[in-house]
Amino acid sequence: MKDTLLKAINEAGNLMKESFNGVFKITHKEGINNLVTEVDQACERLITKIIKEKFPDHGIVGEEYGEHDMQARYKWIVDPIDGTVNFAHGVPLCCVSIGLMDGNTMIMGAVYNPLMNELFFAEKGKGAFLNDNPIRVSKNRELERAFLVTGFPYHFPIGKNPFSIFERLVTSGIPVRRLGSAALDLCWVACGRFDGFWEYNLNPWDVAAGYLIVEEAGGTVTDFYNKTNSIWDKETLATNGLIHEDLRAEIIA
Ligand code: IPD
Ligand code: CA
Ligand code: CA
Ligand code: CA
Secondary structure (H helix, E strand, O other), rough: HHHHHHHHHHHHHHHHHHHOOOOOOOOEEEOOOOOEHHEEEHHHHHHHHHHHHHHOOOOOOEEEOOOEOOOOEEEEEEEEEHHHHHHHOOOOEEEEEEEEEEEEEEEEEEEEEOOOEEEEEEEEOOEEEEEOOOOOOOOOHHHOOOOOEOOOOOOOOOOOOOOHHHHHHOOOOOOOOOOOHHHHHHHHHOOOOHHHHHHHEHHHHHHHHHHHHHHOOOEEEEOOOOOOOOOOEEEEEEOOOOOOOHHHHHHHH
């Protein structure tokens, strides 16, 4: 299964790279800035083909083509391009993300940004890697010294205002970035570039691989109320573990 995961992510990543800055059709989902390109669709079709050739009875949950074979023991959770808006504008912060579940347990995940030549990979119990080198989360214990990243959903659910958290942190002088790819946000926490990441309203394909990569790099992932995180939940808080409680307290304040 590892070979198939790596084959699928490499081939889809190469397709994304070949198409980057090229000419491709862009359509809109709900909302004029919620884009999908024909490259997203082609990448998902390619990944599905590679998986189904080897494992015809495995399930697939993909952003663009939905769910197939949900009763299967093994399910592949696929974001063919995470950071589509960046991709469509020629910003090289985008990636392919694939996670593999056995029952309810994520057992393997990979996130590939071919434009930076960075492949993140983790296998449950075996650590996390960036281009085959082991990675660890940062060692910073202090929220005041933290370097954070967040994201905003395309649609804000009524009654939720993610800007209040953002404003509180930024006005207290803490540097917060917004890259536009949740999968990369998680991997950049895993490799210690950021100390923490939070976002509201993510989908399973945004986080499936990234959660495992953060956890295998020694980090902590929960929702905003400290439950162990599930990729089906809507809230994401991923940190180096050391600032987790302090950042969580700010988020729910
Ligand atoms: C989006 C990105 C973005 C996040 C959005 C996601 P997409 O995924 O991960 O960073 O803020 O909520 O939907 O649409 O580019 O695959
Ligand atoms: Ca999308
Ligand atoms: Ca996504
Ligand atoms: Ca996507």
